[in-house]
Amino acid sequence: MKKRTYVVAFFFGVTVALLMIFIKLPYYVTMPGTAQDLKPLVHVEHGDDDAGTFMLTTVKMGRANAVSYLLAHVRPFYELYPLEEIKQDGESDEEYTMRQLQMMEQSKEAAIAVAYKKAGKPVSYKTNGIYVMSVLPHMPAHGHLKVGDRIVEIDGKKMATSDEMIKYIRSKKKGDKVHITFVRGKKQKEATLALMPFPHDPKQIGIGISLITDYDIVTNPPVHIDSEQIGGPSAGLMFALEIYNQLVKEDITKGHKIAGTGTINIDGEVGPIGGISQKVVAADREGAEIFFAPNEHGAADSNYREAVKTAKEIGTKMKIVPVDTFDDAIRYLKHMQ
Known part of the structure; x- marks a missing residue:
């Protein structure tokens, strides 16, 4: 009888453990990821092999189970996010991953253009159009635009990049109408849409789409970036710095280990990212x-201020440097000892 009780208890415990591991909760959990040397990922033909290191920082993320949910409440720098804050309505895991990889491609293209221009090296690029990456339900574009549509004009104006279109829309106010001309397949279509606030951020108005600019870039010397399966746009600044360092004769790292994060656009402007505290922790762990x-x-509430706060919390000696542009980072490095 006692043996049978032990067997039942054992299988009950195994069942509970499996349920805690494999049943997914409606949350994502994020935690500090890695700080990875960029030299193995960025290859400029005949590029310099420098003594210092530029590092790409990441955040580790996955669907929460009971175990990770509990850990997120007790471990520092573990964060929980409801599904709707990470994935868009109706978006599958595969579609989310594809969106992140597309943003990485756009980030790499901008980083290449910025680095080559700054280094005075030949680079040419043209835009092949602005593409719709996702459409939010309950927003004006829903039912009119689809993922993969190529936007040709807005209010009769041609837009070369997604940044141009976003800036144009942000110059409008709630209730204003915009006329969108777009191509789906081989057919040109039109839609007139009224701007409204985003449900997750009422201060911002739009039509409820995310965009990506498709570039063709030709460089001399050639460059290849192996971003593996890293997604999102947040590595743009660090890619640009590594490419630039391989292009110029001097070692702008001056032998130091330099990490960081930030999106970058074709004009060299650095933008905010998510998970800044976790990336500071990851960078500190790698020295x-x-x-x-x-x-x-x-x-x-900038990334920089949050990074400074985190640095104090973990007691790191790592210097936190604020940047608004690629040039800001280069100026700091040139004056660095």
Whole structure:
């Protein structure tokens, strides 16, 4: 009888353990990821092999189970996010991953263009159009635009990049109408849409789409970036710095280990990212001496300010440096000892 009780208890315990591991909760859990040397990922033909290191920082993320849900409440720098804050309505895991990889491609293209222009090396690029990456339900574009549509004009104006279109829409106000001309397959279509606030951010208005600019870039010397399966746009700044360092004769790292994060656009402007605290922790663990953080033009809730706060919490000696542009980072490095 006692043996049978032990067997039942054993199988009950195994069942509970499996349920805690394999049943997914409606949350994502994020935690500090890695700080990875960029030299093995960025290959400029005949590029310099420098003594210092630029590092790409990441956040580790996955669907929460009961175990990770509990850990997120007790471990520092573990964060929980409801599904709707990470994935868009109706978006599958595969579609989310594809969206992140597409943003990485756009980030790499911008980083290449910025680095080559700054280094005075030949680079040419043209835009092949602005493509719809996702459409939010309950927003004006829903039912009119689809993923993969190529936007040709807005209010009769041609837009070369997604940044141009976003800036144009942000110059409008709630209730204003915009006329969108787009191509789906081989057919040109049109839609007139009224701007409205985003459900997750009522301060921002739009039509409820995310965009990506498709570039063709030709460089001399050639460059290849092996981003593996890293997704998202947040490595743009660090890719640009590594490419530039391989293009120029001097070692702009001056032998230091330098980490950082931030999106970058074709004009070299650095933008904010998510998970800044977790990336600071990851960089500190890998012994980074300097960390570039998006300054957001001095905003009170900027990535930079959060990074400084985190650095104090973990007691790191790593220097947190605010940047708004690629040139800001280069200026700091040139004056660095």
